[in-house]
Amino acid sequence: MIQPRPRSIPEATVARLAVYLRVLTSFADGGRTTVSSGDLASATGVNPAGLRKDLSHLGSCGVRGVGYDVRALRERIARVLGAERSRACVLVGLGNLGSALADYAGFGSRGFEFVGLLDAAPERVGQRIGGLTVQDVADLEAVVAATQASIGVIATPADVAQQVCDRLAAAGVRSILNFAPVTLSAPAGVDVRHVDLSVELQVLAFLGQQRVPVGEASA
Amino acid sequence: MIQPRPRSIPEATVARLAVYLRVLTSFADGGRTTVSSGDLASATGVNPAGLRKDLSHLGSCGVRGVGYDVRALRERIARVLGAERSRACVLVGLGNLGSALADYAGFGSRGFEFVGLLDAAPERVGQRIGGLTVQDVADLEAVVAATQASIGVIATPADVAQQVCDRLAAAGVRSILNFAPVTLSAPAGVDVRHVDLSVELQVLAFLGQQRVPVGEASA
DNA sequence: GCTTGTGAACACATTCACAGCC
DNA sequence: GGCTGTGAATGTGTTCACAAGC
Missing domain, CATH: 3.40.50.720 (NAD(P)-binding Rossmann-like Domain)
Structure with missing residues (x-):
């Protein structure tokens, strides 16, 4: 009767769940009722398959061929993150x-x-x-x-x-x-x-200088 | 004659280099001249072996049996991150x-x-x-x-x-x-x-509620 | 037909353990 | 002896590909 590991969600997933939560809230405010993993993924800047895997950690409740119910998904994420209680x-x-x-x-x-x-x-x-x-x-x-x-x-x-x-x-x-x-x-x-x-700024700057190694143009 | 990948430093390493840079600067300001990977690791909250691996990406210049020269290391990291020029x-x-x-x-x-x-x-x-x-x-x-x-x-x-x-x-x-x-x-x-x-706050809160699953004390 | 959910493959990152050097 | 540098092993996270289901 003991669940093996009721709630062991990877930390990287938890961080993304917080982002999904924000976007779902704005979708709900906009009157949207359903959303597919592809749409939600592009709105949050992640890979669709990864998003589905993230959601699968919370015993997901999507409907195949349709997508996810925006309100239900938002509430489920909020509950898992503990964002419902103050x-x-x-x-x-x-x-x-x-x-x-x-x-x-x-x-x-x-x-x-x-x-x-x-x-x-x-x-x-x-x-x-x-x-x-x-x-x-x-x-x-x-x-x-x-x-x-x-x-x-x-x-x-x-x-x-x-x-x-x-x-x-x-x-x-x-x-x-x-x-x-x-x-x-x-x-x-x-x-x-x-x-x-x-x-973050330093990482950004590093990637920027990587991108154009200054004077190493291919000409 | 084309170097395979002259400077491909993992992003996670870049983020940590920025932290090492900050600590090294404060060490230098404090008059310290050398530092071992163990000391620098504990001052930055990382694993000593990981720190050495991070530094190895920049063709490291430590001295075995001694450690790293604080000033030299700081300058090398600053150069790699591009932090020397404004x-x-x-x-x-x-x-x-x-x-x-x-x-x-x-x-x-x-x-x-x-x-x-x-x-x-x-x-x-x-x-x-x-x-x-x-x-x-x-x-x-x-x-x-x-x-x-x-x-x-x-x-x-x-x-x-x-x-x-x-x-x-x-x-x-x-x-x-x-x-x-x-x-x-x-x-x-x-x-x-x-x-x-x-x-970050949401991840922190999640880990906190994980830690003590409220009323699930082992008594 | 379309979308979810997931095992399997892959890439990435961390840690360990020890050889190499001072 | 002490500390660095690194291959090998482990662990974690991401991507792919497809079976399952509406």
Whole structure:
């Protein structure tokens, strides 16, 4: 009666599911009711067969010869990703990037709710951003305890990111998303993911210079 | 006499090289002169053997029994990534996120220079951000032509991102980094990369809910 | 006939283990 | 002895091709 592995979805698939979810939502808003793997694949920039394989991980519910029901598929993906129930996040660091994140509509619509904004600068404490009032980072532990936040987002300068990470972990936050340009270490059981905004740019630039090896034209 | 593939570095390696570059720079700033693969690996959160394999792609110059020379390695990586010469970028969309990007020090220190900031909102045009004056997006083509920008960064709302992308591509920009939450399409020869800030958060949340399948404690 | 779902083949990436060198 | 560099083994992810089903 024990399912072998009820939900073991490859990480690469999870990332793409989030993208499918976004596109399906816009399709649903546009009044579309069904979609084929080919259409959805081209709208998300992936291979159709890969898309079907991704969907097969969630015990897919497409109809052969027809396609997928947009609403049903969207709900199923949302359920698997846990995007239907709201998750409480605290955000530390409200400089330019942090403020952008606090205001970013994409989070709220995908089940992430900021329940605490924290900053160390006195002039930022008390400001209202994205419907919340910025609190003093000294109260981090109290805010986490009061809000039961399960996710922490770090958008501080690099030199304080590690100590913020330590405090979040100690306060019981088990998932941390780091935007500061440092590699963080955290105790076992705490999941840290790092988003480096300039890495993508650097990869892009590298591919660009690859493409045209400057003066190596075939003439 | 034709080299088979002079420089074909796996994309995953390129992304990590950018991280090594950042850490090596901070090591160099701290006065460190040599580093072993183990040290650098733990500072960047990767496997030591993988790190050595990454470095081997650039015809590595470590010394057995000793390690790598920090400065030499940093320069070699910078050269391979093309991070030594400055690359001109235009940024379109100066809302919260765009402003954060324009101000982000991480770009400048890695060879990316914003040479144009463009926005459609009249109240933003003329503002100074990160040392530049915001220009009207109507002048996009002129700005690209005047600055010879090779990279475009899109941080606009989703609904105008595609048309900005089209105009950038038509103006001759061959590398585009998209922060808007839409999948963009571009003509062949134009490289588009998409950074979705909430995808990482969604993966993190998924892993978190995986970890503790709520009420399935082994007691 | 059209589209899904999936095993099998392939390509890519990571890790291991050790030979080569200082 | 210590650390790099790398082939070999493993694991992961992607693509193909086609059978199954509407």
